[in-house]
Every structure is written in C-alpha cells, then in structure tokens.
Amino acid sequence: xxxxxxxxxxxxxxxxxxxxxxxxxxxxxxxxxxxxxxxxxxxxxxxxxxxxxxxxxxxxxxxxxxxxxxxxxxxxxxxxxxxxxxxxxxxxxxxxxxxxxxxxx
Amino acid sequence: xxxxxxxxxxxxxxxxxxxxxxxxxxxxxxxxxxxxxxxxxxxxxxxxxxxxxxxxxxxxxxxxxxxxxxxxxxxxxxxxxxxxxxxxxxxxxxxxxxxxxxxxxxxxxxxxxxxxxxxxxxxxxxxxxxxxxxxxxxxxxxxxxxxxxxxxxxxxxxxxxxxxxxxxxxxxxxxxxxxxxxxxxxxxxxxxxxxxxxxxxxxxxxxxxxxxxxxxxxxxxxxxxxxxxxxxxxxxxxxxxxxxxxxxxxxxxxxxxxxxxxxxxxxxxxxxxxxxxxxxxxxxxxxxxxxxxxxxxxxxxxxxxxxxxxxxxxxxxxxxxxxxxxxxxxxxxxxxxxxxxxxxxxxxxxxxxxxxxxxxxxxxxxxxxxxxxxxxxxxxxxx
Numbered sequence: 256x257x258x259x260x261x262x263x264x265x266x267x268x269x270x271x272x273x274x275x276x277x278x279x280x281x282x283x284x285x286x287x288x289x290x291x292x293x294x295x296x297x298x299x300x301x302x303x304x305x306x307x308x309x310x311x312x313x314x315x316x317x318x319x320x321x322x323x324x325x326x327x328x329x330x331x332x333x334x335x336x337x338x339x340x341x342x343x344x345x346x347x348x349x350x351x352x353x354x355x356x357x358x359x360x
Numbered sequence: 361x362x363x364x365x366x367x368x369x370x371x372x373x374x375x376x377x378x379x380x381x382x383x384x385x386x387x388x389x390x391x392x393x394x395x396x397x398x399x400x401x402x403x404x405x406x407x408x409x410x411x412x413x414x415x416x417x418x419x420x421x422x423x424x425x426x427x428x429x430x431x432x433x434x435x436x437x438x439x440x441x442x443x444x445x446x447x448x449x450x451x452x453x454x455x456x457x458x459x460x461x462x463x464x465x466x467x468x469x470x471x472x473x474x475x476x477x478x479x480x481x482x483x484x485x486x487x488x489x490x491x492x493x494x495x496x497x498x499x500x501x502x503x504x505x506x507x508x509x510x511x512x513x514x515x516x517x518x519x520x521x522x523x524x525x526x527x528x529x530x531x532x533x534x535x536x537x538x539x540x541x542x543x544x545x546x547x548x549x550x551x552x553x554x555x556x557x558x559x560x561x562x563x564x565x566x567x568x569x570x571x572x573x574x575x576x577x578x579x580x581x582x583x584x585x586x587x588x589x590x591x592x593x594x595x596x597x598x599x600x601x602x603x604x605x606x607x608x609x610x611x612x613x614x615x616x617x618x619x620x621x622x623x624x625x626x627x628x629x630x631x632x633x634x635x636x637x638x639x640x641x642x643x644x645x646x647x648x649x650x651x652x653x654x655x656x657x658x659x660x661x662x663x664x665x666x667x668x669x670x671x672x673x674x675x676x677x678x679x680x681x682x683x684x685x686x687x688x689x690x691x692x693x694x695x696x697x698x699x700x701x702x703x704x705x706x707x708x709x710x711x712x713x714x715x716x717x718x719x720x721x722x723x724x725x726x727x728x729x730x731x732x733x734x735x736x737x738x739x740x741x742x743x
C-alpha cells in the first residue's frame with residue numbers, strides 16, 4: 256500500500272482571490288468555501304504531478320513555523336474535505352508526468 | 361444568500377472589488393419580445409479578441425460571478441470560444457438565453473464547460489401566449505426542449521417569467537411547468553424603459569389590482585402579513601446604507617464595451633475599448649458619484665415612510681431624470697403592497713395611479729443589509 260498522494264484542482268469549480276482569501280464554488284453542489292492562506296497555497300500548488308507531501312515540505316513548512324508531520328496531517332484533512340465537494344481530485348498516482356504540463360495535455 | 365456569500369459580499373464592498381458583472385455579448389436576437397428594452401441592430405460589438413482581453417481584466421479585478429446575456433448569446437459565432445475562455449479564467453458563469461438554439465450538442469458543450477446555471481425566459485405554459493410575446497411561432501416548444509436537454513445533462517436551470525398584461529394570468533401555469541421539469545422558477549414583474557429612453561413599453565406593466573393579487577400569493581412572497589405589512593421605521597443604519605450593489609460590487613458592460621453601474625442603470629461610466637476596466641472601476645467619476653449616495657442624502661426618500669423597506673432602484677430613478685430622486689415605479693409598488701402612499705406619491709397632484717412596475721433587486725445587487733420586506737417574487741432577475 257502506498258502513502259503517496261497527488262492532488263489536482265478540478266476544472267468544475269469557480270475561484271477567485273478576494274484580498275487574502277480564496278473564494279471557491281464547487282461545480283458539483285454549488286458549495287461556496289473560502290480558503291485561508293495556507294490552504295490557498297496547497298490549492299494553488301495542486302498541479303496533479305507534485306505529491307501532497309512535497310507541497311507541504313516545499314511550500315508550507317518554509318513559510319510557516321509548523322512541524323512537517325502535523326502540517327501533512329492537516330493538509331491531508333484539507334484535501335479530503337475539498338475532494339468531498341469535488342473541488343480537488345485525489346490519486347495515489349500522478350495525474351500526468353511532472354514534465355507534462357496540464358495545459359499541454 | 362448564504363452567510364458566507366454575505367461575508368464575501370461585505371468583503372468585496374470593503375475592498376471595492378466588482379464581485380458580479382453582467383456582460384452582454386450582443387444585442388442581436390432571434391426573438392422580438394414585445395417588452396424588450398433593446399435595439400437589436402449591431403452597432404459594432406466587441407470582437408472575440410476584445411472580449412478575451414476584457415475577461416482577463418475582469419478576472420484581474422476580482423470578478424467572481426459573471427453573467428453572460430444579451431440579446432441572444434448563441435447568435436455569436438464565437439460564443440463557445442468566449443465561454444471556454446471565461447471558464448478557463450474560473451469565473452462562476454451564468455447564462456441568460458431564450459435557448460431556442462440549444463440542441464444536444466450545445467447542451468453537452470455548456471455542461472462540459474462547467475457553467476454554473478442557465479436562465480431561460482418562459483412567458484407562459486401556453487404556446488399561443490408565449491409565442492405571441494416572442495413573436496416567433498414555435499419558440500415555446502423549442503425553449504422547453506432545451507430546458508429538458510440542459511436538465512438531462514445535469515445543469516441548473518431557472519425559468520424566468522416576466523409578468524406583463526399579456527401573461528399575468530399564466531404564471532401559476534409556468535410555475536407548475538417548472539415544478540414538473542425540476543427547475544427553479546422566478547418571476548420578474550418589471551418592464552424596463554427602452555435603452556433610448558422610450559417609455560412606451562411600460563404600458564405593458566400589469567395593473568395595480570392584478571399586482572396586488574400577486575403580492576398576496578403566499579407561494580410567491582412567503583408571509584403575506586410580513587410582505588404587505590406596514591413599513592418599518594427608519595434608523596441610522598438604513599439612512600447610512602447603500603441603496604444597492606450597483607457600482608459598489610457590481611456593474612454591467614454592453615456589447616460595445618460601455619460600462620454602467622447596472623443593466624438597469626444606464627449611466628455611462630467609461631468604455632473598455634478606450635480605458636482598462638480596472639481604471640474605470642476605480643476612477644470613473646460617475647461610479648464614484650453613484651457610490652457616494654446614501655439614503656440619508658436622498659431629499660424625498662429619506663423622509664418617506666417606506667424609506668427602510670422600499671425597493672427603490674437608483675437606475676429607475678436615474679431614468680426618471682434624477683438618480684437621487686424617487687423611483688416612481690417603486691413608490692407605486694410600495695403603495696400597492698402596503699396601501700400606504702409614499703412621500704413622492706403624496707406630493708403629486710391627485711390623480712389615478714399609473715401602471716405599477718415592480719422592481720426588486722438582483723441578488724448580488726442588493727447587498728446593503730437593509731431589511732426589505734419581499735420574499736422571492738419581487739427579486740429582479742438580473743445579474
């Protein structure tokens with residue numbers, strides 16, 4: 256069993272930054288949510304080819320004084336919550352190779 | 361409106377972000393509705409390139425809710441190219457259409473592009489009434505086929521029923537149709553003067569007696585006692601509140617690039633072909649003037665018994681000649697609703713009341729937090 260986790264933003268959502276908050280509406284159920292700055296970093300880095308753990312290590316830990324395991328636990332909970340509304344998609348494999356951008360697919 | 365959306369609207373107001381924009385892609389139309397306020401000639405619509413540039417600017421300005429309307433949007437050959445571009449910029453897109461041109465392929469495309477909702481005008485459940493309003497034989501059949509197709513593809517659909525003398529008796533039938541189709545039903549009892557100032561189509565407005573019956577339909581207004589009850593007393597919050605979100609967190613852009621505070625507020629405030637949208641939004645003298653208006657400084661309305669609960673539309677007041685003056689159509693509506701004449705009506709010479717026009721507020725265009733007595737019915741369907 257693998258612990259690897261990849262996340263990618265759904266194309267079914269609407270999103271806009273409002274000051275320091277990211278406002279997102281789920282296309283699936285019209286749920287409106289806002290993300291704080293930490294969650295926004297994860298959401299913006301969810302490119303489908305970078306592991307969630309790597310996003311936490313490279314973007315969250317250096318920016319916030321947080322212990323990596325704790326940050327990863329929170330990031331997993333966030334990803335599960337967003338996936339529940341169809342805002343993020345989750346997989347244990349990359350959605351596409353890291354050398355291939357989403358736009359070029 | 362959800363608590364979170366209210367919070368975001370307040371935040372947008374504080375940050376002066378245009379949260380909602382209605383962009384009319386064309387004024388051309390394949391119907392000729394008797395109550396339409398538009399000139400359907402093409403006087404030089406924005407090109408695909410110009411619209412894409414504008415969409416980039418709107419996204420940069422923070423626009424979240426984007427309503428694409430017209431005219432009939434599907435008459436633009438580049439409609440899907442524009443829609444795809446807008447969705448790539450992550451706007452929450454609502455389409456307003458008569459849906460006559462929507463077939464399986466178009467419905468599938470609209471679904472695949474992640475459109476939030478589609479609003480379709482249906483004026484009656486009876487073809488002879490609907491088609492006489494649109495002046496297109498067979499239009500009801502085609503529009504309803506499109507409603508079914510869009511629903512089958514899982515899209516959120518709203519049927520919008522503009523009430524006028526020709527169809528006032530049919531709204532229960534349209535509502536039953538909406539229920540059967542599993543779509544949202546809204547009525548809009550507002551006929552807007554034509555863009556060129558011609559007010560002749562206001563003669564299509566329903567008469568006060570019929571309107572009073574609509575106001576007393578609890579399936580539309582919720583609590584009739586509350587809706588038609590006496591107006592609440594004015595307090596400082598009311599006096600210092602903004603009339604609506606037009607120019608504050610919302611605006612309207614015509615197919616020619618003209619920016620206005622609202623689709624119903626034709627105060628020219630700039631043109632995106634000459635000036636970047638954000639420059640207009642932040643620095644237009646006209647929009648600044650609109651933003652400066654509070655109830656307290658309205659000479660008549662601040663002294664009116666209906667001040668706190670009136671659905672006064674500054675755009676309709678502007679079209680009457682003074683955006684700081686009363687909107688007579690809303691005065692008459694308040695009178696029909698409560699039986700209590702407004703200050704404006706009392707100041708007129710004794711005469712019979714004119715035709716009544718209801719004008720509530722667009723969801724996003726009424727964000728001042730002032731209490732308003734209406735339920736779902738007088739909410740104007742725009743933006």
